[in-house]
Amino acid sequence: MFEDLAKVGRYLGQAARLMVGVPDYDNYVQHMRLTHPDQEAMTYEEFFRERQEARYGGGNGPCC
Incomplete structure (x- = not known):
């Protein structure tokens, strides 16, 4: 039961990070x-x- 709850927590945390654009370093490693x-x-x-550079173009945007 506790294992399932921990797994759900990790999944929700990862989903929340991806929704706001925070890359997941642990998955990359x-x-x-x-x-x-x-x-x-x-x-x-x-x-x-x-x-950050991949997402925003390395600072070559229209305003910067």
């Missing part, structure tokens, strides 16, 4: 370990910066 074990994962700061 897990993906890198499983899919690309020969490559080093980015640090959280590198990951966050890369996601």
Whole structure:
């Protein structure tokens, strides 16, 4: 029962982060370990910066 509740909590937390555009670093690291074990994962700061640039165009928007 407690395990199911914890799983639901994690799912809802991840869904909420995705809805507001916050990237999920833990899922990225897990993906890198499983899919690309020969490559080093980015640090959280590198990951966050890369996601921001991918989402907002790296500051090349119409106003900046």
